[in-house]
Amino acid sequence: MCERLSQPAAILAELVALDSVNPDLVPGGAGESAVADHCARWLAARGFEVHRLEERPGRPSLVAVAHGTGGGRTLMLNGHFDTVGLAGYDGDPLLPRVADGRMYGRGTFDMKGGIAAMMVAAARAVAAGPLRGDVVLACVADEEHGSSGTEEVLASFTADAAIVTEPSHLQLTLAHKGFAWFDVEILGRAAHGSRPDLGVDAIAKAGHFLVALEEWGRRLAEGPAHPLLGTGTVHASVIEGGEEASTYPARCRITLERRTVPGETVEGVTGELTLVLDELVSRVPGFRYQLTRGVHREPFEADPGADVVRVLRRHAEHALGRPPLIRAEPFWTDCALLDRAGIPCVLFGVDGEGAHAATEYVDLASLDRLTEILTATVGEFCS
Structure with a gap:
């Protein structure tokens, strides 16, 4: 890649190059260890307290916490490391390729783009602080099969609200089946x-x-x-x-x-x-x-009046120059687990195409926009 990449895009390229195929979907798949190790090093270098959860050997999830000064609300950003299989992908699925404002590769859209955005956004919000509340990054294993990663996280961690950064075309997703x-x-x-x-x-x-x-x-x-x-x-x-x-x-x-x-x-x-x-x-x-x-x-439905929804909607409108579209998804996500644990949440992520398909890409402008919106949302919610 000769193009100069933004910080979220550069991190995404590093994540795409790390095989994290879910072995519950594809026997012999690499699992999440390599990508978890990489993210743990990046987050620890920026002052996050990193917890590695690995009840299932070779299937780690990370919880990275930036503690606030006290008295504020805790916001969790949630995304998954694992991808579907590489067989049948058109080209090299682990070689990130940039063309026409898009990055191609397995996981660019679903959903290492969301992981990259939330890592950079959390680091920027903490650096711009001080924040009173804690910022929690939950980078989880196994969403594509059984969601054991988010279940393991929720056994030990909670928050006042959460944003799941599954791809949503920069549209506010308030429900899913x-x-x-x-x-x-x-x-x-x-x-x-x-x-x-x-x-x-x-x-x-x-x-x-x-x-x-x-x-x-x-x-x-x-x-x-x-x-x-x-x-x-x-x-x-x-x-x-x-x-x-x-x-x-x-x-x-x-x-x-x-x-x-x-x-x-x-x-x-x-x-x-x-x-x-x-x-x-x-x-x-x-x-x-x-x-x-x-x-x-279970299906999921957010409260449109929840504070996290209102704050995210306001910053999305400012960044997009218009109110974000409201949508729902026919597929299932970890939002339902967070909601069942009593954590108000919403889904908001990048634009692009090709989840589970032979060609997958993320729109890089949307990746930068998502990072901007998440940074502002974390800054306000946790201040």
Whole structure:
């Protein structure tokens, strides 16, 4: 790279060059150790008290604290180190490339750009101080899979408010969906293919469930909608069944995902699914099932009147020359964990494209703008 880079962009280039693929997503992935080591050195050199949390070996998160003079509010900036895999990326995913005001590379957008911005913003705000409140940087592992990093941080640290710097195109993100995963196993009876009198075809029975699942999705789409997120959704994700052509299948397993909006709970969703299945039991001869609930995460909705939202909105409007757009995200983020821990939070991050895609980039002007907005927000909130 021959272009002269701003401080956030230079740090981002260093972070992109460090492989931090989540090994829970890609077996053998590098994990977060190298990028955590790099950030720890940078933050410690600027006076931050750095805590390394590593309940899972090789999967460290950092909490870097700049203590205030006392009597002020604590603000946490949260972002994740880990990235999705490198296979299939167009070009070298670990070689940051700058062209036309963009930086390309795995993690530039999702979300090492946010990490770089919050590191520089916190350092600048502390240097410009004094601040009465503490500034806490939570640079976490494993957001792309199980969010064990933020959960580990929240077991030991808290704050009066938080900003998650996931990419949001410099738009104020006040809500996102949750999700719940289920395994539905349709039960048949194995028998030789020549003996329909003995066999029960679990795959054929599963067809009734798939039709009912599609109808459930239609009812959701026509039901009450959240003003920013719309309605919840449901879809079949994986189907497995049968052993060989000459045998009636005894089992057919369908994994499904139900995306939820604020106001919906995993208990309520489980009840909806059970009603769908029990209705099939009542009308489809021989229909039997087993239901297993898997991973679930709550939806998130910020209080638009919370102090952190108001302060961030004001500084974003000043930097952008207009009020920031208000948006919601269909995907899940660590905001929900912070909110559940009683920490008012909001999501605000860079512009760009290509999360999890073959080409990924961050708009460098937005990276600098984000750093400016976060610096001012930290300065006011913690003063």
